[in-house]
Amino acid sequence: MPIEMMIRKLRQHSDLSNEDVEALRSIVAPARNFPEDSPIFREGDLSTRCCVILSGFAYRSKVSEEGKRQILSFHIAGDMPDLHGLPLKRMDHDLMTLSKVELGFIDHDALERILDAHPVLARALWRESLIDAALFRQWIVNLGTRSASGRLAYLVAELRQRLGVMGLVANDQFKFPITQSKLADALGLSVVHINRILQAFRTQGILDIKRQVVTLGDFEKIVQLGGFDSLEDYTSPE
Amino acid sequence: MPIEMMIRKLRQHSDLSNEDVEALRSIVAPARNFPEDSPIFREGDLSTRCCVILSGFAYRSKVSEEGKRQILSFHIAGDMPDLHGLPLKRMDHDLMTLSKVELGFIDHDALERILDAHPVLARALWRESLIDAALFRQWIVNLGTRSASGRLAYLVAELRQRLGVMGLVANDQFKFPITQSKLADALGLSVVHINRILQAFRTQGILDIKRQVVTLGDFEKIVQLGGFDSLEDYTSPE
DNA sequence: CGATATATTGACAGGAGTCAAAGAGGGTGG
DNA sequence: CCACCCTCTTTGACTCCTGTCAATATATCG
Numbered sequence: 001m002p003i004e005m006m007i008r009k010l011r012q013h014s015d016l017s018n019e020d021v022e023a024l025r026s027i028v029a030p031a032r033n034f035p036e037d038s039p040i041f042r043e044g045d046l047s048t049r050c051c052v053i054l055s056g057f058a059y060r061s062k063v064s065e066e067g068k069r070q071i072l073s074f075h076i077a078g079d080m081p082d083l084h085g086l087p088l089k090r091m092d093h094d095l096m097t098l099s100k101v102e103l104g105f106i107d108h109d110a111l112e113r114i115l116d117a118h119p120v121l122a123r124a125l126w127r128e129s130l131i132d133a134a135l136f137r138q139w140i141v142n143l144g145t146r147s148a149s150g151r152l153a154y155l156v157a158e159l160r161q162r163l164g165v166m167g168l169v170a171n172d173q174f175k176f177p178i179t180q181s182k183l184a185d186a187l188g189l190s191v192v193h194i195n196r197i198l199q200a201f202r203t204q205g206i207l208d209i210k211r212q213v214v215t216l217g218d219f220e221k222i223v224q225l226g227g228f229d230s231l232e233d234y235t236s237p238e
Numbered sequence: 239m240p241i242e243m244m245i246r247k248l249r250q251h252s253d254l255s256n257e258d259v260e261a262l263r264s265i266v267a268p269a270r271n272f273p274e275d276s277p278i279f280r281e282g283d284l285s286t287r288c289c290v291i292l293s294g295f296a297y298r299s300k301v302s303e304e305g306k307r308q309i310l311s312f313h314i315a316g317d318m319p320d321l322h323g324l325p326l327k328r329m330d331h332d333l334m335t336l337s338k339v340e341l342g343f344i345d346h347d348a349l350e351r352i353l354d355a356h357p358v359l360a361r362a363l364w365r366e367s368l369i370d371a372a373l374f375r376q377w378i379v380n381l382g383t384r385s386a387s388g389r390l391a392y393l394v395a396e397l398r399q400r401l402g403v404m405g406l407v408a409n410d411q412f413k414f415p416i417t418q419s420k421l422a423d424a425l426g427l428s429v430v431h432i433n434r435i436l437q438a439f440r441t442q443g444i445l446d447i448k449r450q451v452v453t454l455g456d457f458e459k460i461v462q463l464g465g466f467d468s469l470e471d472y473t474s475p476e
Numbered sequence: 477c478g479a480t481a482t483a484t485t486g487a488c489a490g491g492a493g494t495c496a497a498a499g500a501g502g503g504t505g506g
Numbered sequence: 507c508c509a510c511c512c513t514c515t516t517t518g519a520c521t522c523c524t525g526t527c528a529a530t531a532t533a534t535c536g
Contacts, residue, residue: 192524
């Protein structure tokens with residue numbers, strides 16, 4: 001029942017009744033598999049359904065006019081990376097898989113009907129989409145104020161936090177199938193420089209990213225370097 | 239009736255009935271004035287009402303753990319910069335005035351009641367808050383992929399676009415009371431460097447920012463330098 | 477086992493930051 | 507009305523973080 005991860009996430013900030021949850025569960029289409037490094041949707045697409053990541057990793061990205069790719073966010077099991085497509089329809093960025101991904105789909109029309117009858121659920125989804133926006137704000141701070149190594153540390157701290165909540169961190173390790181080139185595109189840095197920072201982190205025993213796995217050597221240090229500030233306190237109502 | 243600007247903005251993407259609009263209008267409290275360079279709310283505050291900018295300029299900012307201020311966005315007449323506070327309550331950043339600002343306030347409780355009775359309006363506000371998020375994504379691309387001069391050009395292009403819609407651009411000029419130090423904090427650059435870019439733009443006749451006024455010398459060039467891509471096509475449903 | 481993607485190195489260039497000081501501008505009070 | 511002050515802008519000299527280019531090593535996969 002991997003859809004439970006999404007429900008757990010919604011329940012972290014919203015008080016959903018069992019009816020709300022059942023209604024939502026009833027309209028999730030059977031899981032579909034996507035291969036790694038492939039698009040789920042593209043910028044400009046019209047969205048007719050929302051997806052829920054049941055397992056695997058994805059990222060959202062945008063290509064600037066100059067042709068450079070910027071990765072906007074990473075997504076993990078439990079996330080609904082295109083919830084904003086429900087009110088906005090037209091996608092302003094790509095959604096790509098990082099690994100093999102299992103997706104559940106929720107048809108917009110069906111969802112609209114459920115939301116009309118379940119205002120608490122509607123509010124929960126609005127909230128969820130705004131938490132997404134809050135992460136973007138954090139990301140802006142990260143890009144705008146921190147050095148290269150700070151940015152990387154911040155990313156790792158954020159991922160650890162989010163994966164931890166989903167129970168996907170064990171023994172100071174978590175799966176995260178990233179390449180240095182994608183890290184570069186996420187952090188606004190060059191591949192070469194990412195490589196050098198990674199090496200420095202490795203020799204200092206701070207962290208290691210190898211073979212799809214991130215190993216945290218010194219999490220305290222990572223949080224400090226990245227100036228990581230958990231959003232927890234801001235994402236629950238009242 | 240400067241509240242009309244907000245309504246015009248909502249109507250750009252949502253089909254509001256006159257009833258919807260009247261309901262909304264009925265709960266806007268009389269305008270209040272805020273002096274320049276002062277806080278409207280602070281990070282950590284609990285939000286009990288939404289504000290609408292009736293006139294003037296404001297910005298949202300966040301201070302990183304390291305103590306550096308990052309400006310997240312600028313706001314103009316017609317904007318509701320804390321709409322996300324309705325579902326999320328706890329503010330994750332500051333809202334500051336740039337100039338004298340006239341604000342209308344909408345009490346959350348009253349708004350909730352109206353939204354329950356006007357689902358189209360509720361949807362419009364959700365949409366509005368997601369357009370805000372889309373601007374943040376654009377901003378991430380700006381910070382992550384562009385050079386210093388590109389970033390500045392992008393900011394000016396975005397402002398021109400948004401102010402233009404509100405009818406606040408005339409003769410290739412618009413009011414925008416910014417200091418170089420704030421520009422630096424918005425673009426993730428140092429004041430000194432901002433100053434040099436500004437001078438380069440000035441001597442090349444591209445643009446000038448002086449005494450609270452931005453003068454566009456060569457808008458084509460600005461759009462090109464900034465790789466500006468209007469969001470227009472993404473913000474209307476279907 | 478070859479082929480392709482990814483990671484690593486080295487040398488060098490350059491954009492952007494820092495520090496410190498000097499000008500300008502705008503507001504205020506005597 | 508002018509002197510003074512405070513903030514904002516401008517300059518110069520210097521540093522250094524990060525990017526670029528190009529080559530090599532290492533993984534990964536069919």
